[in-house]
Amino acid sequence: MKRKYDKYWGNPESLNMLLLIAVVLNPQYKLIFVNWQISQVFNYDVAIQLKGKLESCLKSLFEEYRHEMGEGLQGESQSSSYSRCNNDRYRYHQFLQSSGPNKSELSKYLEESLEGEDLNIRIWSNLNSSRFSILGKIVRDVLAIPLTIVASELAFSTGGRVFDPYRSSLTPRMVEALICTQDWLKETHLSMLPNEDFEELEKFEQDKINQV
Template sequence: MQRFKTCAHEEKLETKKLVCLDVETRWNSTFLMLESALVFKRAFERLEEEDPKYKVELEKLKGTPNELDWHYVESLVPFLKIFYDATMKISGSLYVTSNDLFHVVYGIACMLTKETSSEIESHKIMARRMKAKHDKYWGTFDDINPLLFIAVVLDPRYKLEYACFVLDEVYGIEHGGIWTKNVLFESVNGVLEDMFKDYSEMRGVTSGSSSRSAGSIAPNENDESESVEDYLKKKFKRKRMEDRVGETTLSELERYLKANLEDDEDKTFDILAWWKKHSGEYPILSLMARDVLAIPVSTVASESAFSTGGRVLDTFRSSLTPLIVESLICGQNWLRSSTLPIDMEEQFEEIEELEQELKEFCLDEGTIMSDLVDDD
């Protein structure tokens, strides 16, 4: 390892990344291994030239990587990165993910469609295989849960117009699909309006209860001292107020959709805070947003969803020595109770230093024991 670090230093590779082994049961660890290996490509080549033992050792397996191998890795990493980033984004549990799934799913769909026409044959073959698997789950518009569209409509940075634009890019006739723009729009808008009406009715029950409560403390309609003219006037005012409330309710969705979009370049945008702030302006839609945006995209962590192995400490466990792994496993109950992710990639240098200190400590202990034995 020290020889490799020397080669990296001589090649002037200024990076905080460290090489790591992959885990056979986790594809994303393979991506991280290949990504870091590309950074140290020149260091590997120098090591092969300066250290004959390195080459001899690898010849026992499949040999050292050649130019063709590096070219294949360079082609593969961009594909894996897309899925790795998507997995990390939608597997979160401490932030809203339901409005991100739409962008992830159809972003991947458009990328794969583009790569199927690539001039690079290996890219084309890989993209076609990936697209076939993608279309198995997302290829038919009718089979997709409509809440996927509603979540992005309730994102004030995109709304209905953006959702329909993306769907047309993927399923539209002009792009090889079978759906027209109008049909796609009516499908999404129909679900949106039906859902809005349902929430309006639920809120109307509450409003009705409030109206009845207010009416109970109002002057009695059968009050004998009240004239006929006053009775009709008051009844008309109540009816007009109820009608105006109904009109406001019906136009709330339209007002939201016609309002200006929020800045999608703002990385600090908090969609929950936005709806909380505008709940007075959009009372019904804010209730919809509260329920829809609370839906988690994934009900399990990415470690469980994309692994064929058992429970592990992290994706870099095979890069650790038995001594460190044993130490970590002894404290597994404490580690698993933590709400913070365990990212060993960033701690490799500290782990190496700790391991070296432990070795030196063990050597010192052995020296002391041998001295005591000699004295006896």
């Protein structure tokens, strides 16, 4: 477990930024919580470097999505701006444009207060999809990435290597016996059986199951 942790989290230089960005996109945590956690785990110099890298990657990802979505909405924005100019009562929209550049979705999202612990993220995303359309697209893409891989299953779960789909009809007693036998073999440093012996054992086991 320590080797797996060092592989994915021990070296800040090789740390996958999408893992941290996924936490930032949670309105319960955002960037302020992730930065605090980084300060707790790493020393000062490494924490400063990792925080800067995270913010840079987050802004770059947001700008890339905004550029892609902006090209598709360019014609729509031009027509909507034209209608606003014609219906600009008291020149209100002209005042907004002259008052300075508007903040981006990312800045607005990060500046808002954190949500409560009992938040339903799916409902929150649906309610705020009109305000954060670009961030919503990023959330759907980033959170769709599966976080579990075969390596973690092999490291943390023994049952997954014994109770597989091909052995789904094993009784609990047989599963316990297989797991215990594997532990005993490791303790006594005995070599595992060759592949052809395993095939014979599986055939014998299947015949027993069919008889039952």
